[in-house]
Amino acid sequence: MSDHHHHHHSGSHSMHGKNFIILPLVFCILILGICYLVAMPKLSTYVAIAKGFFSDNVKDFSDEYRNIFVPIAEEEEEPETSGSTETAKPRNNKTVPISSIEFPRYGDQFGELIIEDCQIDVKFFFGDSRKELDYGVGMFTGSFIPGYGGTIMVAGHNNTYFNKLKYADIGQKVKIRTSYGNYTYEINKIDVKRYTDKTSYDLDAKEENLIMYTCYPFDTLGMTSKRCFIYAKYISGPVIDKNA
Amino acid sequence: MSSSKNKRSRIKPILYNFLAFSMAFILFAATGAIILKATVFSRDYMITTMGDTGYYPMVKDEFRTHMKNLGHASGLSDEFVDEFTEEIDFRMEITQYIESFYSGEKTLVNTTSFKQTLKNKVNRYIEDNHIDKEKASEADIDYMISEATDIYVRQISIPFFSVIANYIHNLSTPLTITIVVLILLAAGIGCILYFTNEYKHRRYRYLCYAFTTAFLLDTIIPSFIFITGIIGKVNLATRSLYSLFVGYFTGMFSYFYLFAGFNLLMAVVCFFLFYTSFKKAIGKA
Numbered sequence: 001m002s003d004h005h006h007h008h009h010s011g012s013h014s015m016h017g018k019n020f021i022i023l024p025l026v027f028c029i030l031i032l033g034i035c036y037l038v039a040m041p042k043l044s045t046y047v048a049i050a051k052g053f054f055s056d057n058v059k060d061f062s063d064e065y066r067n068i069f070v071p072i073a074e075e076e077e078e079p080e081t082s083g084s085t086e087t088a089k090p091r092n093n094k095t096v097p098i099s100s101i102e103f104p105r106y107g108d109q110f111g112e113l114i115i116e117d118c119q120i121d122v123k124f125f126f127g128d129s130r131k132e133l134d135y136g137v138g139m140f141t142g143s144f145i146p147g148y149g150g151t152i153m154v155a156g157h158n159n160t161y162f163n164k165l166k167y168a169d170i171g172q173k174v175k176i177r178t179s180y181g182n183y184t185y186e187i188n189k190i191d192v193k194r195y196t197d198k199t200s201y202d203l204d205a206k207e208e209n210l211i212m213y214t215c216y217p218f219d220t221l222g223m224t225s226k227r228c229f230i231y232a233k234y235i236s237g238p239v240i241d242k243n244a
Numbered sequence: 245m246s247s248s249k250n251k252r253s254r255i256k257p258i259l260y261n262f263l264a265f266s267m268a269f270i271l272f273a274a275t276g277a278i279i280l281k282a283t284v285f286s287r288d289y290m291i292t293t294m295g296d297t298g299y300y301p302m303v304k305d306e307f308r309t310h311m312k313n314l315g316h317a318s319g320l321s322d323e324f325v326d327e328f329t330e331e332i333d334f335r336m337e338i339t340q341y342i343e344s345f346y347s348g349e350k351t352l353v354n355t356t357s358f359k360q361t362l363k364n365k366v367n368r369y370i371e372d373n374h375i376d377k378e379k380a381s382e383a384d385i386d387y388m389i390s391e392a393t394d395i396y397v398r399q400i401s402i403p404f405f406s407v408i409a410n411y412i413h414n415l416s417t418p419l420t421i422t423i424v425v426l427i428l429l430a431a432g433i434g435c436i437l438y439f440t441n442e443y444k445h446r447r448y449r450y451l452c453y454a455f456t457t458a459f460l461l462d463t464i465i466p467s468f469i470f471i472t473g474i475i476g477k478v479n480l481a482t483r484s485l486y487s488l489f490v491g492y493f494t495g496m497f498s499y500f501y502l503f504a505g506f507n508l509l510m511a512v513v514c515f516f517l518f519y520t521s522f523k524k525a526i527g528k529a
Binding site for chain 1: 261264265268269272309310312313314315316317318319320366369370375379380381383384385386387388390391449452453456457459460461464473474476477478479480482483486515
């Protein structure tokens with residue numbers, strides 16, 4: 001039997017051109033479908049785990065940070081009692097509605113921390129990872145932002161931005177300036193504890209307070225498990241109204 | 245007799261289509277297996293990708309950044325760190341780490357030399373900078389070296405590598421056997437399609453179906469991956485690992501296009517042969 005005979009017999013000279021596209025497409029869909037049906041039940045756990053390693057956006061590895069800090073004018077200072085060793089008392093403060101605050105994202109600079117007596121004037125970051133501590137001091141994101149009424153825990157390196165904490169003393173003022181208000185705290189305790197000592201901070205405190213900490217001792221070579229904790233109480237600054 | 249002949253003529257195309265379908269499936273599976281063998285199971289692919297993506301200088305830079313940060317917490321100067329880190333050291337250590345991974349050994353980073361070098365350099369640093377012993381206690385120095393070693397290990401090692409190392413080593417030979425079996429199967433089906441078809445143009449038609457399907461599969465999968473940009477959305481801790489991951493899997497999925505090209509070529513050749521033999525048959529008619 002020849003090709004000629006066959007085509008003559010079938011009564012058609014069509015070369016079925018469409019089949020060259022349609023059939024491979026059907027095959028392709030079938031194969032993908034089979035692969036999906038066979039593999040998915042076995043791989044679904046791994047696929048779910050793998051999804052955890054992917055995010056919606058391409059990750060940014062840039063070392064630059066976002067600065068949302070816009071300084072606002074200092075309020076008039078209350079005149080200090082000359083020669084007084086008494087500690088300042090909290091003032092009546094204005095409130096600032098929470099809805100008006102641009103809440104920082106991790107890694108943002110959202111303020112400045114100033115201790116004039118220690119010649120410390122550094123950038124204040126939301127987050128305390130390597131990147132933030134390379135540029136300034138950073139607050140632990142498990143603590144509270146200034147004005148919120150809780151503990152603000154701030155870390156810095158003892159050989160860079162917090163080196164001059166070695167000059168910290170009781171009664172010194174600590175200022176934290178943010179875009180939504182300027183805050184003042186007063187150092188009321190200095191302590192050296194091991195970093196594992198959880199009694200050195202209280203993140204559930206009901207009153208606003210500031211804790212700054214860095215490695216201790218200062219100006220030594222090597223890593224240490226000791227930390228210098230500087231505690232400061234709230235003096236002034238707008239209180240965040242959480243319901244507004 | 246005529247009825248059974250008709251039945252056979254109806255069954256034959258179904259059978260041949262099924263064979264073409266099977267051949268495409270096997271070609272696709274073989275492609276996947278070959279790509280796995282050439283990438284995931286290949287030490288050279290890993291080493292080449294590391295070189296191409298600038299992995300070594302990135303690892304060195306990241307290590308330097310972390311060490312400087314450690315220095316800020318422990319008193320080491322930035323200059324000390326700059327002098328301490330050399331790209332060639334990382335290149336050698338990473339290569340050794342990769343070697344141990346592919347040879348089935350435990351994928352551990354050897355830190356002995358690093359610790360010793362760092363200790364010596366720190367001691368020299370103390371001498372050169374006339375640092376009092378009171379301000380550089382042995383325990384604090386050891387603690388710093390231990391932290392630096394952790395940074396070093398994190399930079400050299402690749403996450404989950406030690407978990408999959410054993411599988412890679414154990415599956416290498418079965419994968420080679422699988423590839424050979426799949427290729428033989430595909431060739432076998434190809435031979436059946438070719439030699440059992442009495443009409444020339446039909447031989448090429450079914451082979452063309454198989455190669456076109458394989459071409460589509462080899463094109464769709466990487467295209468889907470690249471269009472969705474899923475590879476770039478991986479969430480890895482460091483830039484070096486991210487670049488390595490993106491380069492590694494981009495290269496891996498790009499291999500599919502190579503096989504797609506081969507299958508397309510074969511499909512075009514088969515179509516041309518089909519067309520000429522079909523025309524010849526029509527011409528005779």
